[in-house]
Amino acid sequence: MRFSGRERHQVFLEPEGLETEEYYANGVSTSLPVDVQTKLYRSITGLEEVEIMRPAYAIEYDYAPPTQVKNTLETKLIEGLYFAGQINGTSGYEEAAAQGLMAGINAGLKIQKRGPLVLTRSLAYIGVLIDDLVTRGTNEPYRMFTSRAEYRLILREDNADLRLRNIGREIGLVSDEAYHQYLEKKGSVEQELDRLKRTVIKPSPQINADLERRSSSILSAEASLEQLLKRPELNYGDIEKISPPPVSIKPDAAEQVEIQVKYEGYIERQMNQVKRYAGLEQKTIPPDLDYEAITGLGSEVTQKLKQVRPVSLGQASRISGITPAAISLLMVALEKRKRGKAAG
Ligand SMILES: Cc1cc2nc3c(=O)[nH]c(=O)nc-3n(C[C@H](O)[C@H](O)[C@H](O)COP(=O)(O)OP(=O)(O)OC[C@H]3O[C@@H](n4cnc5c(N)ncnc54)[C@H](O)[C@@H]3O)c2cc1C
Incomplete structure (x- = not known):
């Protein structure tokens, strides 16, 4: 069939x-x-x-439209009730586990009267997953494909600790031991990146013989260790032999140094994209904004905004059918509201 x-x-x-x-x-x-x-x-x-x-x-399963939960996974209708996993329209072990973690964290934070934890799309796949669900809903079992993330280059397995461990520590989920290991790694990566930038190698018969042995072109002028590591044929191990650091660094830190140096250009380009969009993400929309009162939005757009109640202009811009023109109108309405509040 x-x-x-x-x-x-x-x-x-x-x-x-x-x-x-x-x-x-x-x-x-x-x-x-x-x-x-x-x-x-x-x-x-x-x-x-x-x-x-x-x-x-x-098997057949029902789900609740995930546009009915907030980005903390708390349901919009019933305060204190959180939904996670297949009930939100996803399929998959990791999808369910990731949501369970976030719903649990947020329920815990709420009871402690602390602010919620929402991971952005540029910080974690969990952020992409939940933002997709609560913004766009889903008509078929949702799976977390890497292709759904627009910032794939910075959402890597090798930097998960550098992206997220501090956040985990702040909410009380990272042990002292794990946190100290993380701080040590972070410190040694930063120190080594700095040393590679600052250490300049002068052309000499010995260094050029070293480079030739590694099928790398010889130096005719000074070059920093960072420049040498950017060469595709050289890896961190080679650089370490040419000029060892005062204290040798652990393999996971060495891997991080190599990745950050070799892919610096691409990573930087993506970080700039993140910064450009961060402006819209930070423009928050109050939950009680009266969309009906905004002239020019059109009834379909108004309906969608009322249904999803996006928390930021960034989230609003990702709702299907929400045009850049509608975002401009929203921006003006938020500005007016702010000025009105300030005056009144
Ligand atoms: C045959 C099959 C193969 C699969 N293979 C894969 C795979 O290879 N890889 C993959 O990633 N995913 C796979 N999936 C999907 C994955 O198993 C599910 O998406 C995931 O387990 C859902 O987790 P969940 O916690 O949301 O829901 P569930 O695991 O269904 O948990 C819901 C729980 O709630 C309990 N419950 C229900 N009603 C009540 C009630 N009234 N009171 C108290 N408890 C209640 C249920 O007993 C159940 O334990 C497969 C699914 C099936 C059916």
């Missing part, structure tokens, strides 16, 4: 374990009746005598 136009379809037979004859047939997910499944599997070359140990089945 689903691939009726195709002549071929790939199926992976995955062994379920070392001591079982059971295989998982990846690629033939189905909910057809069991006798039809048997015929279907036996029609596959090599599986003519296959026995089904557990038939495939489908």
